[in-house]
Amino acid sequence: MGQALSRGPARETLPPTPAWATTMATPRNCESSMTRRDCLRLGLGALMGGGLVESLRARGLAAAPGSRPSSCILVWMDGGPSHYETFDPKPDAPAEIRGEFRPIETSVPGIRFAQPMTRLAAIADKLAIIRSIRHDQGNHGAGNHYMITGAPPRIPVGCGAFVSFHPSMGAVTAHERGASGGLPPYFSMPSMTRSGGPNFLGAKYAPFVVPDDPNSSRFRVRDVAPPGGLEVARVEDRRGLRERLDRFRRFADRATGDPALALDEYYHQGYELMASPMAQRAFDISQEDPRVRDMYGRHSFGQRCLLARRLVEAGVPFITLNEGGWDHHVSLFDGFRKRMPRFEGAVAALIQDLDRRGLLESTLVVVLGEFGRTPKINKDAGRDHWSNAMSVLMAGCGTPGGQVVGATDAQGYAASDRILSPENFVATIYAKLGIDPGKILYTPSGRPTFLVSDPTPIRELMG
Incomplete structure (x- = not known):
């Protein structure tokens, strides 16, 4: 079946729809109910029951062959951080626009950040700042979708909506790349972003959500350890029993299409994940040098950044750190003073730690939210939604550091x-x-969809 698909003015004739496109399972929409239990967590606590089987059926874990490929750690500042108070200060603008923070010099002459960004300013030679991304989706639901997927929503959506019209970057990476060592290829901590799901790719490419706090002494990823009172040896015995049962002709005859065959595969994968030394090591954050943990900060976000680095070392290609609380309609400056030192300090520690370990060349660190904030400070000492201007930090994976890409006007309006x-x-x-x-x-259904309608990368960032 030949089909045509338009990307702007040019048209391209597509090859026949591949057979697999018509045999994929009907996808589930993970955004419709965003509790942590609804986001397809791998339930190894239900190893002998249906919970794990259904979860693994949805994920289809696969290891990526070959040596370590590139990975991405996406630090998502949910709510939309102000570009004025981060990477695009406007000291010459009127007081009602420039705000309370002064600009500070960075390690790169001529590049200045806002006052709260002290540790990132010190490593600006490793960073690229994009100041000129803009779009027309000025509410959280739509802006989140556009920046997380690269596709604008197809219909108007509410500000608080959790919408999915296109697969997220994490889900696409999981689909295209897989992971090594039996670990899922896409993680999100401590929750999934509003539009971080897989859409038509299917629920097996939804993120593995780790909601628990790695800064807690009781931190334990339930899905990577046997349930209480059940040791790996006992699980192995039950696994052997299943394998012996599978030798019966009814299960061995693949022509029958018996669903037990698929169930067995997911039981096997669940065992492999639980018994994987790589998975155990990745999540055992207590084994880190205390000085390294201190460098990241002994708080939830800092330790999630550290855990993200450990997942990169284990071969996971995409990790999202979903950090809410940046929707500063009220008391923006007080909020930044309280929160930004820990936040930007942990991001700086992550970049420096990756660099020291030789991982920054293969690991992309990206920091952004769904949009920027309004130029004029409102009556509540905050700024409102503004999609005409925003700032994005990018480091690693061959990104030339010490540069600013693009600019906003003199007062930061656009x-x-x-x-x-x-x-x-x-x-x-x-x-x-x-x-x-x-x-x-x-x-x-066989409908062709462009991964990105304009597939042109930002040339200054490609090295």
Whole structure:
């Protein structure tokens, strides 16, 4: 079946729909109910019951062959951080626009950040700051979707909506890359972003959510250890029993299409994950040098950054750190003073630690939210939603550091130089992860869909 799909003015004739496109299972929508239990957590506590089987049926864990490929740690500042108070200060603007923080010098002459960004300013030579991404989705639901997927919502959505019209970057990376060592290829901590799901790719590419606090002395990833009172040896005995049962002709005859065959595969994968030394090591954060843990900060976000580094070392290609609380309609400056030192200090520690370990060249660190904030400070000492301007930090994976890409106007109202789109941003992420941003995917019904409608990466970031 030949089909045509338009990307702007040019048209491209597509090859026949592959057979697998018509045999994929009907996808589940993970955004419709965003509790942590609803987001497809791997329930190894239900190893001998149906919970794990259904979860693993949805995920289909697979190890990526070959040596370590590139990975991405996406630090998502949910709510939309102010560009004025982070990477695009406007000291010459009127007081009602420039705000309370002064600009500070960075390690790169001529580049200045806002006052709260002290530790990141010290390593600006490793960072690229994009100041000129803009879009037209000024509410949280739509803005989140656009920046996380590279596709604008198809219909108007509410500000608090959890929507999925297109697969997220994490889900696409999981689909295209897989992971090594039996670990899931896509993690999100402590929750999934509003539009972080897989859409038509299917629920097996939803993120593995780790909601628990790695800063707690009681931190334990339930899905990577046997249930209480059940040792791995006993699980192995039950696994052997299943394997002996599977030798019966009814189960061995694949022509019958018996669902028990598929169930057995997921039981096997569940055992492999639980028994994986790599998984055990990755999550055993207590084995880290206390000085390294101190460097990241002994708080929830700092220790999640450290855990993200450990997951990269274990071969996981995409990790999202979903950090809410940046929707500063009220008391923006007080909020930044209280929170930003820990936050930006942990991000700086992550980048420096990756660099010291030789991992920064293969690990992309990205920090952003769904949009920036309004130029004029409101009556509640806050700023409101503003999608005409925003700032994005990018480091690693061959990204040339010590640069600023694009600019906003003198008062920060809008991107004015080297104007870029969310599509350009997402295409850059894919290109750095070895995924063709111009690729065409197929829905279960066979409908062709561009991964990114404009697959042009940001050239200054490609090295």
